[in-house]
Amino acid sequence: MGEVVQALVYALTVGSVYALVALGYSLIFSATRIVNFAQGTLVVFGGYLAWWLYDQAFDAGTSIVWVLLLVVVLAGLTGVVVYLVAVAPLGRFDPKTNVGWLVTTFGAGIVIQELVAKKISSEGQTVPDLVESLFGWRGSVVRDVAIGPSDVVLVAIAVLVVVGLELLQSHTRFGLAFRAVAQDRPAASLMGINPTTMILLAFFLAGALAGLAGILVAPRLGIRFNIALNLGVAGFVAAVIGGLGSPRGAIVGGLLIGLVEGVVGVLSDRPDAYRPLAVFLVFVVILALRPTGLFGRRIEEKV
Amino acid sequence: MSPLLDVRDLHAGYGPITVLRGIDLTVEDGEIVVVLGANGAGKTTLLRALSGMIAGKGSATVDGNSVLGRRPDQIVRLGVAHVPQGRGTITDLTVDENLQLGAYARKDGEIEADKERWFELFPRLRERRTQTAGSMSGGEQQMLAIARALMARPRLLLLDEPSLGLAPLVTQEVFRSLAQVNAEQGTAVLVVEQNANLALDVGNRGYVLETGGIVAAGSAQQLQQDEAVRKAYLGY
Numbered sequence: 337m338g339e340v341v342q343a344l345v346y347a348l349t350v351g352s353v354y355a356l357v358a359l360g361y362s363l364i365f366s367a368t369r370i371v372n373f374a375q376g377t378l379v380v381f382g383g384y385l386a387w388w389l390y391d392q393a394f395d396a397g398t399s400i401v402w403v404l405l406l407v408v409v410l411a412g413l414t415g416v417v418v419y420l421v422a423v424a425p426l427g428r429f430d431p432k433t434n435v436g437w438l439v440t441t442f443g444a445g446i447v448i449q450e451l452v453a454k455k456i457s458s459e460g461q462t463v464p465d466l467v468e469s470l471f472g473w474r475g476s477v478v479r480d481v482a483i484g485p486s487d488v489v490l491v492a493i494a495v496l497v498v499v500g501l502e503l504l505q506s507h508t509r510f511g512l513a514f515r516a517v518a519q520d521r522p523a524a525s526l527m528g529i530n531p532t533t534m535i536l537l538a539f540f541l542a543g544a545l546a547g548l549a550g551i552l553v554a555p556r557l558g559i560r561f562n563i564a565l566n567l568g569v570a571g572f573v574a575a576v577i578g579g580l581g582s583p584r585g586a587i588v589g590g591l592l593i594g595l596v597e598g599v600v601g602v603l604s605d606r607p608d609a610y611r612p613l614a615v616f617l618v619f620v621v622i623l624a625l626r627p628t629g630l631f632g633r634r635i636e637e638k639v
Numbered sequence: 640m641s642p643l644l645d646v647r648d649l650h651a652g653y654g655p656i657t658v659l660r661g662i663d664l665t666v667e668d669g670e671i672v673v674v675l676g677a678n679g680a681g682k683t684t685l686l687r688a689l690s691g692m693i694a695g696k697g698s699a700t701v702d703g704n705s706v707l708g709r710r711p712d713q714i715v716r717l718g719v720a721h722v723p724q725g726r727g728t729i730t731d732l733t734v735d736e737n738l739q740l741g742a743y744a745r746k747d748g749e750i751e752a753d754k755e756r757w758f759e760l761f762p763r764l765r766e767r768r769t770q771t772a773g774s775m776s777g778g779e780q781q782m783l784a785i786a787r788a789l790m791a792r793p794r795l796l797l798l799d800e801p802s803l804g805l806a807p808l809v810t811q812e813v814f815r816s817l818a819q820v821n822a823e824q825g826t827a828v829l830v831v832e833q834n835a836n837l838a839l840d841v842g843n844r845g846y847v848l849e850t851g852g853i854v855a856a857g858s859a860q861q862l863q864q865d866e867a868v869r870k871a872y873l874g875y
């Protein structure tokens with residue numbers, strides 16, 4: 337029993353990371369109808385940046401909170417740079433027929449990865465846990481189930497971010513404008529909204545969320561480059577399952593993928609081999625039943 | 640005094656294709672000006688160039704400020720609101736939200752009061768205020784599109800074929816509302832129409848556009864009596 341609950345805790349934690357990555361995909365897709373394949377790398381970038389700031393750049397004893405804020409802002413700005421360098425130069429294009437962004441965003445991810453490996457570190461690294469260093473809580477064992485501080489923080493932050501984004505979109509002038517740009521860019525611009533502002537904002541937020549995921553996941557999983565692809569793919573699958581463009585879809589999708597992985601971990605003696613299989617099986621089944629994802633809307637096409 | 644909208648030698652088109660070949664046109668403050676023309680004459684292109692949706696060459700100024708080379712959201716702030724063909728509302732958002740967004744460029748606190756004003760003019764919108772725009776009938780969507788544009792408190796309203804796809808009675812209602820807005824608010828209107836009769840009934844002046852150039856201009860009355868215009872656009 338303890339083993340199963342432990343797997344569930346893991347599922348929630350990892351699922352929350354996927355949810356944060358999925359939110360990034362979702363925001364950018366809403367604003368631009370493209371998928372930013374540098375998203376997974378940005379998570380790892382956030383983790384390495386946090387390690388470098390905490391371990392190398394700052395004096396010993398600097399609070400991890402400053403590192404966190406700085407990483408979130410810098411990762412957000414890096415997201416903006418990805419847009420300016422890899423997407424904006426493509427000019428005005430139809431994302432459906434002109435798929436140059438597929439290569440350029442993926443390429444941007446590779447460039448970021450190589451820069452980090454050269455300038456920061458190419459070894460696996462970790463950073464101190466946020467809650468642990470703030471409150472001294474190192475985790476508890478409840479009836480044979482270990483709950484670490486990272487578990488709590490990741491789940492709480494993912495939920496907070498989703499609720500925040502949902503409220504922002506439904507209750508603020510800015511959120512309304514964002515949805516207008518997502519649904520009909522020409523009509524939105526005739527209402528006085530500058531679509532480019534919304535696109536830059538989407539890339540900033542997506543980058544910031546990736547940075548946040550990176551610094552939060554580092555103490556739990558460690559930060560290495562080979563997790564970038566896994567995070568990127570799992571986050572993408574989570575976003576599509578939940579319905580690209582829907583914040584609540586992103587968290588449901590993320591937790592679902594985490595759960596599937598957790599279940600495989602309990603049932604199988606070779607979890608690493610069967611996890612991707614199970615994840616893609618769920619992916620295919622859900623898309624077959626609901627092509628727009630669980631919370632997705634059909635995008636209306638105007639002739 | 641110079642006109643509110645002053646267009647001189649305007650050229651515009653799509654990529655290598657030039658549609659407008661040197662248009663001269665003015666709209667005075669508070670005036671309703673009608674542009675008549677067959678399909679493909681360049682009516683929509685004219686409005687799109689004026690609202691910044693496509694690039695144009697030549698000169699086009701609103702209150703002395705050039706609109707050419709500006710983005711649509713900047714032109715909205717110059718006091719120009721464009722109701723494009725196909726309505727230009729956000730179909731997944733509610734009537735209320737669309738009106739709210741219509742006032743996006745405004746910073747004053749009278750947005751709710753303005754909403755009430757347009758609900759008075761279009762009572763059907765009030766009934767449907769929590770419904771999404773896409774779930775309404777064509778006529779209701781057209782009224783929403785106009786109300787949404789008026790929420791920006793424009794000095795100049797650009798309307799692209801407001802009668803398109805509407806039943807004749809609904810079209811009449813839309814034009815009556817337009818005349819009322821024009822009379823009460825002094826909003827100038829540049830309307831492009833194929834339904835020439837109705838448009839000229841409420842309009843002060845008109846232009847006839849043919850293959851990218853102005854071929855006739857005059858008061859609404861003059862145009863209604865003009866032999867060629869009557870044959871081509873009025874159907875009698």
